[in-house]
Amino acid sequence: MTDQTQTWIEKDKKQLHPVYHPKSHANPLVIERGDGVWLYTTDGRKILDGMAGLWNVNAGYGREELAQAAYDQMKELAFTSNFSGMTNLSSIQLADKLAGFAYEGLNTTFFTSGGSEANDSAFKTARYYWKRKGKPTKYRVIARRGSYHGITLAATFATGLEKYHAMFGPAMDGFVHIPAPNPYRYEGQLQDGETVGQAAARELEAAILREGADTVAAFIAEPVMGVGGVVIPPDDYFPLVRQICDKHEILFIADEVITGFGRTGEWFALKHWDVKPDILSFAKAITSGYAQLGGIQISDAIRETMESAADTEAYMHGYTYSGHAMACAVGLKNLEIMEKDEYPNRARELGKRLLEGLQSLTEFPFVGDVRGLGLVCGVEIVTDKTAKTADPALAMKIFKAAEERGLRSRPLGNVLAFSPPLSINEEEVDEIVRRLGAAMDGIE
Numbered sequence: 141m142t143d144q145t146q147t148w149i150e151k152d153k154k155q156l157h158p159v160y161h162p163k164s165h166a167n168p169l170v171i172e173r174g175d176g177v178w179l180y181t182t183d184g185r186k187i188l189d190g191m192a193g194l195w196n197v198n199a200g201y202g203r204e205e206l207a208q209a210a211y212d213q214m215k216e217l218a219f220t221s222n223f224s225g226m227t228n229l230s231s232i233q234l235a236d237k238l239a240g241f242a243y244e245g246l247n248t249t250f251f252t253s254g255g256s257e258a259n260d261s262a263f264k265t266a267r268y269y270w271k272r273k274g275k276p277t278k279y280r281v282i283a284r285r286g287s288y289h290g291i292t293l294a295a296t297f298a299t300g301l302e303k304y305h306a307m308f309g310p311a312m313d314g315f316v317h318i319p320a321p322n323p324y325r326y327e328g329q330l331q332d333g334e335t336v337g338q339a340a341a342r343e344l345e346a347a348i349l350r351e352g353a354d355t356v357a358a359f360i361a362e363p364v365m366g367v368g369g370v371v372i373p374p375d376d377y378f379p380l381v382r383q384i385c386d387k388h389e390i391l392f393i394a395d396e397v398i399t400g401f402g403r404t405g406e407w408f409a410l411k412h413w414d415v416k417p418d419i420l421s422f423a424k425a426i427t428s429g430y431a432q433l434g435g436i437q438i439s440d441a442i443r444e445t446m447e448s449a450a451d452t453e454a455y456m457h458g459y460t461y462s463g464h465a466m467a468c469a470v471g472l473k474n475l476e477i478m479e480k481d482e483y484p485n486r487a488r489e490l491g492k493r494l495l496e497g498l499q500s501l502t503e504f505p506f507v508g509d510v511r512g513l514g515l516v517c518g519v520e521i522v523t524d525k526t527a528k529t530a531d532p533a534l535a536m537k538i539f540k541a542a543e544e545r546g547l548r549s550r551p552l553g554n555v556l557a558f559s560p561p562l563s564i565n566e567e568e569v570d571e572i573v574r575r576l577g578a579a580m581d582g583i584e
């Protein structure tokens with residue numbers, strides 16, 4: 141390591157990093173530049189970013205068009221209030237572009253700066269809706285164990301991963317967790333003849349009945365669970381979820397913060413199962429990470445309750461940066477790029493290649509499962525393939541060995557995640573597999 145890099149690392153101690161523990165930031169990669177799928181460190185290393193940052197840099201690094209869009213908009217108008225009585229052109233244009241873009245009937249967008257704020261907005265909007273419908277007791281949210289929904293107080297306790305709760309209790313009231321439909325290791329009980337999808341959907345109905353449908357506002361789910369270990373649901377799960385939500389008058393919130401904007405091979409992932417949510421949370425790839433932007437889209441039925449609200453029933457919710465002019469301009473340009481280059485198709489085709497490549501690694505005795513949908517894949521590391529015993533320590537070793545070979549993945553418990561830029565080419569996909577294979581080869 142160069143002296144200069146050592147100095148940067150010392151100075152870096154003055155900032156508190158996300159999900160901080162001193163051990164995890166003792167020796168960070170200091171990144172100074174990115175180009176396509178490649179990251180360059182201050183000490184001269186070149187790293188293939190198999191995670192597209194945090195699942196979000198879909199268009200890849202160093203896109204001149206996005207920098208230009210930000211520059212042009214900032215010069216014209218970087219920001220102005222989007223609160224009552226004012227709006228700006230790029231937020232108008234982006235909301236117009238997004239109307240019906242993800243799902244038919246979701247024509248209204250509320251903008252945030254990221255995914256946690258999007259989910260907080262989704263929860264508040266669900267509560268708002270039920271109050272307007274004369275059912276104010278409906279406030280609870282059902283989520284799944286293993287889910288990740290963000291880091292505001294509400295999103296933290298919607299998240300179904302204990303480690304995010306441990307130091308921040310007491311838990312917020314109103315969040316209930318049920319098993320996720322994980323086909324490789326389903327933690328719930330399977331009844332005779334039941335599929336994992338049916339069993340996990342049955343758990344949703346059981347939770348609604350247990351809590352009382354008159355207390356439940358919404359169910360939230362990531363179509364493909366990301367941080368919880370890249371869990372791809374069986375095909376029968378989401379159609380059943382939709383039916384159950386309709387039957388009990390529960391809003392279905394799709395958290396597509398990772399899966400939105402082409403990642404899984406469809407523009408939005410519930411399309412794989414021909415299912416539509418009532419509220420959609422999005423963020424990350426809307427700008428490919430070039431600006432901080434997220435939001436929710438709401439059904440026409442929810443929008444209608446706002447239009448007919450009394451003066452005392454205003455939707456008193458909004459962020460300073462809701463509809464940020466520069467961020468929306470970047471979002472518009474990024475969408476143009478993703479449409480022109482047909483990113484969902486790229487994700488489908490290159491995702492197939494990545495999945496097949498990673499599946500060839502099941503010859504290693506510790507690779508228990510390899511799964512993927514489009515360009516998001518998970519490699520599950522186990523000590524014993526039959527018992528499926530999770531081995532997070534070995535996963536961490538492989539992650540570090542891969543990083544030494546210039547490949548960035550993300551260790552999520554015992555699962556190594558891959559979610560590269562959708563701008564990746566075939567050789568770069570093969571390079572991910574080659575470097576990971578080499579890292580595994582070197583493991584004792």
Ligand SMILES: Cc1ncc(COP(=O)(O)O)c(C=O)c1O
Nearest residue numbers: 254255256288289290366397398
């Ligand atoms: C599914 C999901 N929802 C919400 C979030 C939170 O988004 P943000 O970090 O932009 O607040 C994330 C972040 O990784 C996520 O993966």
